[in-house]
Amino acid sequence: MRFKDVFSIIGxxxxxxxxxxxxxxxxxxxxARQVLGERPSVAEVTFFGSFAATYQGHGTDRAIAGGLLxxxxxxxxxxxxxxxxxxAGMDISFAQxxxxxxxxxxxxxxxxxxxxGQVLTLTGISIGGGxxxxxxxxxxxxxxxGMYPTVLIQHMDxxxxxxxxxxxxxxxxxxxGHMSLDxxxxxxxxLTVLELDESATVELLEALESLPAVKSVKLVDLNExxxxxxxxxGAT
Amino acid sequence: MNFQTLSxxxxxxxERGLGIGALMLEEQSAESGRSIKQxxxxxxxxxxxxxxxxxxxxxxxxxxxxxxTGLDAQRVGAYNTAGEPCLGGPAGQAMAYxxxxxxxxxxxxxxxxxxxxxxxxxxxGVFLSxxxxxxxxxxxxxxxxxAAGAIGYVIANNSxxxxxEGGCQAEVGSAIGMAAGALTELRGGTPAxxxxxxxxxxxxxxxxxxxxxxxLVEIPCIVRNGFGAVTALAAADMALAGVxxxxxxxxxxxxxLEVGSAMPEKHRExxxxxxAQTPTGRRIMADLRRKK
Numbered sequence: 001m002r003f004k005d006v007f008s009i010i011g012x013x014x015x016x017x018x019x020x021x022x023x024x025x026x027x028x029x030x031x032a033r034q035v036l037g038e039r040p041s042v043a044e045v046t047f048f049g050s051f052a053a054t055y056q057g058h059g060t061d062r063a064i065a066g067g068l069l070x071x072x073x074x075x076x077x078x079x080x081x082x083x084x085x086x087x088a089g090m091d092i093s094f095a096q097x098x099x100x101x102x103x104x105x106x107x108x109x110x111x112x113x114x115x116x117g118q119v120l121t122l123t124g125i126s127i128g129g130g131x132x133x134x135x136x137x138x139x140x141x142x143x144x145x146g147m148y149p150t151v152l153i154q155h156m157d158x159x160x161x162x163x164x165x166x167x168x169x170x171x172x173x174x175x176x177g178h179m180s181l182d183x184x185x186x187x188x189x190x191l192t193v194l195e196l197d198e199s200a201t202v203e204l205l206e207a208l209e210s211l212p213a214v215k216s217v218k219l220v221d222l223n224e225x226x227x228x229x230x231x232x233x234g235a236t
Numbered sequence: 237m238n239f240q241t242l243s244x245x246x247x248x249x250x251e252r253g254l255g256i257g258a259l260m261l262e263e264q265s266a267e268s269g270r271s272i273k274q275x276x277x278x279x280x281x282x283x284x285x286x287x288x289x290x291x292x293x294x295x296x297x298x299x300x301x302x303x304x305t306g307l308d309a310q311r312v313g314a315y316n317t318a319g320e321p322c323l324g325g326p327a328g329q330a331m332a333y334x335x336x337x338x339x340x341x342x343x344x345x346x347x348x349x350x351x352x353x354x355x356x357x358x359x360x361g362v363f364l365s366x367x368x369x370x371x372x373x374x375x376x377x378x379x380x381x382x383a384a385g386a387i388g389y390v391i392a393n394n395s396x397x398x399x400x401e402g403g404c405q406a407e408v409g410s411a412i413g414m415a416a417g418a419l420t421e422l423r424g425g426t427p428a429x430x431x432x433x434x435x436x437x438x439x440x441x442x443x444x445x446x447x448x449x450x451x452l453v454e455i456p457c458i459v460r461n462g463f464g465a466v467t468a469l470a471a472a473d474m475a476l477a478g479v480x481x482x483x484x485x486x487x488x489x490x491x492x493l494e495v496g497s498a499m500p501e502k503h504r505e506x507x508x509x510x511x512a513q514t515p516t517g518r519r520i521m522a523d524l525r526r527k528k
Binding site: 001002003004005006007008009010011012013014015016017018019020021022023049050053054056057058059074076078079103104105126127128129130197198 | 237264281282285340341342343344345347348350351352353359381384385389393397398406414448451454504506507508
């Protein structure tokens with residue numbers, strides 16, 4: 001199912017004017033920031049389809065910049081995010097792309113990490129109502145919705161890697177709702193994406209990182225703490 | 237969720253002896269793993285944001301960045317109180333509130349996407365005006381939002397809710413269907429009647445293109461939200477009176493998918509056709525480009 005719960009229909013709380021072109025774009029930017037794991041120093045943003053045609057009017061560029069600054073969709077700073085990104089030392093540029101694209105609302109990002117200099121390429125689509133899918137990360141086909149806390153594991157394609165990963169999940173009592181794996185070639189680089197029912201702990205991420213074939217582990221959590229508010233229990 | 241169609245939803249409600257809103261709340265809690273109280277509290281917060289947006293749109297300056305829109309809600313509000321609007325007072329108020337929230341959205345204010353930002357005025361317009369008129373409690377309205385969400389969930393998964401995919405019918409049309417079904421339930425209609433309201437409402441927006449002038453969620457989006465709130469009231473009244481959607485609502489949703497899929501790209505939120513490409517629409521777009 002593309003839309004999984006009631007708050008993907010009623011919601012998100014957001015700054016206007018467009019759920020797909022503003023809120024969805026902000027979430028794609030934020031997901032990319034979290035996949036990169038640090039603030040980008042350079043962000044090259046390419047819009048396709050309806051995004052390319054209307055991004056200025058919808059503030060899609062501001063939304064992407066806000067997401068790259070790790071702002072949630074209802075952050076009042078979103079309208080000023082391009083200026084804020086510049087102040088933060090982010091060199092951000094926008095272009096209209098040509099050629100094939102997977103969805104009318106598609107954006108491709110090429111980010112360079114401020115601290116490590118690592119480069120990330122990512123393609124995201126905004127499917128309506130603020131809901132998104134990240135469909136490509138560094139050439140790996142993925143399906144990341146950001147609806148759930150999501151762990152990304154870069155590893156080598158060896159026999160038994162996935163079994164060791166799921167073993168760590170089982171021991172930590174984390175349930176996997178959706179899982180996908182893509183590899184560049186046999187015995188080559190691979191990327192596994194796990195959507196979890198609850199947010200990952202630091203211990204879980206460290207345990208996954210220490211597995212022999214694992215190169216890196218990243219956590220994407222766009223729920224703005226909605227799933228981590230036990231204090232709200234009993235409120236009306 | 238244990239239902240994928242509106243007919244499954246209605247059957248499930250009957251089996252469990254629950255209204256659509258109460259059933260959706262249980263289903264949501266099962267899906268998320270959060271308690272019913274927590275999920276209800278989140279939706280209550282959202283209803284609070286809707287109320288703030290109505291208030292802001294009725295009382296503060298909502299002139300958009302482009303300068304093209306703003307303050308129409310206040311014009312309609314003043315007109316409503318000055319005399320007898322053609323629609324009658326209550327429908328006129330629903331229209332004013334829907335315009336208000338849409339104008340707050342266009343001026344980059346805070347709103348709740350229902351199901352999208354382009355259609356964010358319809359549900360608050362219907363809900364807040366009816367709450368004032370019938371003296372309903374907040375919690376009752378929040379259960380209505382779960383009902384609207386259940387209907388939207390079915391529409392979104394069987395068709396679409398974004399203008400770029402399926403045109404305005406997918407955004408404004410879906411919101412009207414959600415508001416109509418939820419209002420039918422709030423007024424004491426059965427789940428089956430609520431489902432009929434959805435089909436009746438959706439039929440009225442089939443084929444509506446997404447053609448925003450300058451690509452902005454302003455013209456014609458804002459007035460379509462005003463019209464949408466009024467249409468939702470009408471669809472709920474028809475369903476409560478016993479009017480049925482002869483073509484079952486689930487089949488109407490499939491038609492929306494068919495029509496939207498056949499819609500040319502220029503009519504799907506690209507500003508490449510429709511009102512956006514009229515002589516005036518093109519002139520406005522050129523003016524906006526010059527301003528930058």
